[in-house]
Each structure stands twice: as structure tokens, then as C-alpha cells.
Amino acid sequence: MMSLYVYLLVIVSLCAAETSDKSVFQGVPSDNSFPKWSRRILNSPPFKKPERKFWPPTQKESRFLSLFTVITFPNGDCAGASGDNGTCLTARECSGKGGSVNGYCANGFGLCFMKSCGATTSENGTYFVNSGYPAVFDGTGSCELTVVKSDPDVCQIRLDFVRFAIAGPDQTNHVCNQDQFIVSGGNPVPGICGVNQGGHMYIDAGVGTTNPVKLTFVTSGTSFERLWKVKVTQIPCSTIYKAEEGCLQYYTGVSGQLRSFNYDPASGLQLSNQDYGICIRMERNFCGIQYSVCPDTVNNRSRAFTLSGNSNNPVNSMIGSGAGPNNCANDWLLVPCAANVGRIQPAQALCTDRICGGTFSADLSMQSTTVLSTVKPFRLWFHTDNVEAPVDIDNRGFCLNYVQQPCTNNVM
Numbered sequence: 001m002m003s004l005y006v007y008l009l010v011i012v013s014l015c016a017a018e019t020s021d022k023s024v025f026q027g028v029p030s031d032n033s034f035p036k037w038s039r040r041i042l043n044s045p046p047f048k049k050p051e052r053k054f055w056p057p058t059q060k061e062s063r064f065l066s067l068f069t070v071i072t073f074p075n076g077d078c079a080g081a082s083g084d085n086g087t088c089l090t091a092r093e094c095s096g097k098g099g100s101v102n103g104y105c106a107n108g109f110g111l112c113f114m115k116s117c118g119a120t121t122s123e124n125g126t127y128f129v130n131s132g133y134p135a136v137f138d139g140t141g142s143c144e145l146t147v148v149k150s151d152p153d154v155c156q157i158r159l160d161f162v163r164f165a166i167a168g169p170d171q172t173n174h175v176c177n178q179d180q181f182i183v184s185g186g187n188p189v190p191g192i193c194g195v196n197q198g199g200h201m202y203i204d205a206g207v208g209t210t211n212p213v214k215l216t217f218v219t220s221g222t223s224f225e226r227l228w229k230v231k232v233t234q235i236p237c238s239t240i241y242k243a244e245e246g247c248l249q250y251y252t253g254v255s256g257q258l259r260s261f262n263y264d265p266a267s268g269l270q271l272s273n274q275d276y277g278i279c280i281r282m283e284r285n286f287c288g289i290q291y292s293v294c295p296d297t298v299n300n301r302s303r304a305f306t307l308s309g310n311s312n313n314p315v316n317s318m319i320g321s322g323a324g325p326n327n328c329a330n331d332w333l334l335v336p337c338a339a340n341v342g343r344i345q346p347a348q349a350l351c352t353d354r355i356c357g358g359t360f361s362a363d364l365s366m367q368s369t370t371v372l373s374t375v376k377p378f379r380l381w382f383h384t385d386n387v388e389a390p391v392d393i394d395n396r397g398f399c400l401n402y403v404q405q406p407c408t409n410n411v412m
């Protein structure tokens, strides 16, 4: 309702602007809180040409225009000049909160509000961006955002990687030793690097007043065009949409897609030193969950699940926690009591937990299959050590589609 009202005012005001002389606007403050584009429009030649006037300004319109200066803007998400969404604030509000101005929003009124290096925020929904955003940052250093709870009743911080491109891991052991994104002050979070657009993380912020959570992008080494924009959402303890305990990633919905950090079938490298839980909320009336590899349109042989071995060659699936050549002692995805869908009896009774290798299957196989787990709640655990070469080469990590299975006699 509010935005409609503002929108109408804009239209009416612009129509009035066409009809009137610049002097009508003399009551308008000239500071930066007045949108640049409207200043530009009001001062630009077309509006000064007499032939554009189709009725003379009246006293009534001038009075109406004075309203223009006292409009307050609904604070909330809006699209900025760069095409990004930010929080809509006036210039004064924005600088008062230590934010930076990143374009205009709400039809030209108000400004998009983002935070960069060295800032502290207690604002819900803040965007943490690289210095110079939306331009890339090609420099070295440490860029830190301190996140203070907006309320003691906040238990989790959700990070959404709207933009996330920093240098990837080293080619040999896949360790993030050039650039790294680090979260400190909450539960232990593995450092990540590379491209993680669309990814998310839940940070446990503890109960009550706790130390702030710090988000840090460390950039070092060779020239690289870095770009990041991380949405920081504060989640109250009492809400039903907070993540379950112990989940770095939390997905909801009957179906969806799970990807390891820096996954990309063409050039992504599975990150070393990972150890985290991935949880899927059990939807009502669903009792099991099936996983299968995402389509890989880039490679002849799918690399959508390549955790160990040399994935430049076909590699079979490996299972279990033993130390044999077909076991998963170093890097693995843990799928609790995983079994291939359609596995022939009596093997049906058996299941495995760790899966690795270069093929996704709960049996030793060269053929990817759909894997079912009925262990509740639905959780996966991903673990990698700090070594790849010489045995493990060019592994991409994983991309899996999941589909929850309704409760039936077979899935309970």
C-alpha cells in the first residue's frame, strides 16, 4: 500500500514537473538525500522547453509538490542501480548507520545500503560486499565484517552467497591457501574459497548475549578479480525456520539440490579440510530421502560426484570406512544407511554409510544410481582431509539432487 502511494506520488510529481518552472522546486533540500536522477530530470533541457508545457502551473500543484519533501520511504529490500537488492534508506539514514551508498532504489527515493571492510553491523539483512562493489576487487588483504546480534534472542546467522568469487584452492592438494572466507566466533566452520555463488551457511551464534561473529575474506597471492556479496540474516531462537543443530547447510522442501563448496563440473575443485553437516528438513508425511547425481552437461563422463581417485579417468564408487583401496578413509560423503534403490534382495538389508570414489552408488560400481536413506532426521556429513595428490586428481566434489519419499510400507 505504502509503495503504491509513493509510486503514485512519483508519477503525479513528474507530471507536475513537466508543467512547471524550476522555481516550484525551490523548497526541495539540495543535499544528497534528494535522488540524483530526479534532480537530473528536473534540470534537464526537455523540461525547460516551453513547448513541453501543456498546462500552466497552478497554486494547487505547487502545494501538492511540497509534499514531495516529506515523503518517508518504506525500509526494505529494493533493487539498486547495479541490479542488486539492498535495503532502502535515505542518504542520511545510510551514513548514520555506517553504510555505503550503492545506487538508488524505491523508484529513485532512498539508497541501497551495504557494508564493506571493517564495518560492524547489527542490522538484519545486511549485505557484506567487497570494497568497490559492484566493481571487482583485485587486491590483497583482510576484509572483515563484525556481526553483532540485533537482539539477544538471535541464535543463528544465515549467510547467503549472492555473489562469491575469490581465488580457488591450489591445484595439487586443493587447499585454500591463496584466498579464503573464514567465519569465527560461532561454531567451527570450514574455510572455503573459489566460486560459491548461490551457496549458504548457518552459523550458530549461541544463546543470549555472545561474542560477535566475524566474517573475513582473506585475499592474497596473484592478481584475481574478486567479487562478493553476502546477505547476513539474523535468525531468532524461537522461530520454526531456524536450522536444526549441527547443520552448516540446511535445506527445506520436498526436493532440491546440494552442492559441495566450489563445485563446478568444468573447473571446480573439491575443497580440502572440509567437515560439516548438511541437513534436509523432513517434510510432513515424508519418511525417506533419495539422492542422485545432478546432470553434468560439460563432461563426457559425469563428474557430478568425484571425491577420490583420478577423475580424468573413470573411477568406480567406493564405500565404507575401512582402509582398503575401495574404502573411504580420507574424503567421503556420509549418507546414513544408504542403499541403492532397486537393489536386489537379499542385499537390501545391508546398507553403507561413507561413499566416495568417482561414481555415486551405495555399492561398488561404475554405474551411478539413486541412493535411498531412511535414517531420520535427514542428514549428510561431508569430510575431506588436507591431501589430494598423487592419488586424487581433479576431483570436483559433489552435486546431488534430493527427493523426499512419502511414508509407505516400503519407506517408513
Ligand SMILES: *[C@@H]1O[C@H](CO)[C@@H](O)[C@H](O)[C@H]1NC(C)=O
Binding pocket: 078, 079, 083, 084, 085, 162
Ligand atoms: C532482487 O529481488 C527480486 C525480487 O525479490 C528478485 O527477483 C531478484 O532476483 C533479486 N536480484 C538479485 C540480484 O538478488
Ligand SMILES: *[C@@H]1O[C@H](CO)[C@@H](O)[C@H](O)[C@H]1NC(C)=O
Binding pocket: 124, 125, 150, 151, 154, 233, 234, 235, 236
Ligand atoms: C530478520 O529478517 C528475516 C526475514 O528477512 C526474519 O525472518 C527474521 O525474523 C529477522 N530477524 C530478526 C531478529 O528480526
Ligand SMILES: *[C@@H]1O[C@H](CO)[C@@H](O)[C@H](O)[C@H]1NC(C)=O
Binding pocket: 298, 299, 300
Ligand atoms: C568427449 O569425447 C570426445 C570424443 O572422445 C572428445 O573429443 C572430447 O574432447 C571429450 N570432451 C571432454 C570434455 O572430455
Ligand SMILES: [Ca+2]
Binding pocket: 272, 330, 331, 384, 385, 386, 387, 388, 392
Ligand atoms: Ca583429500
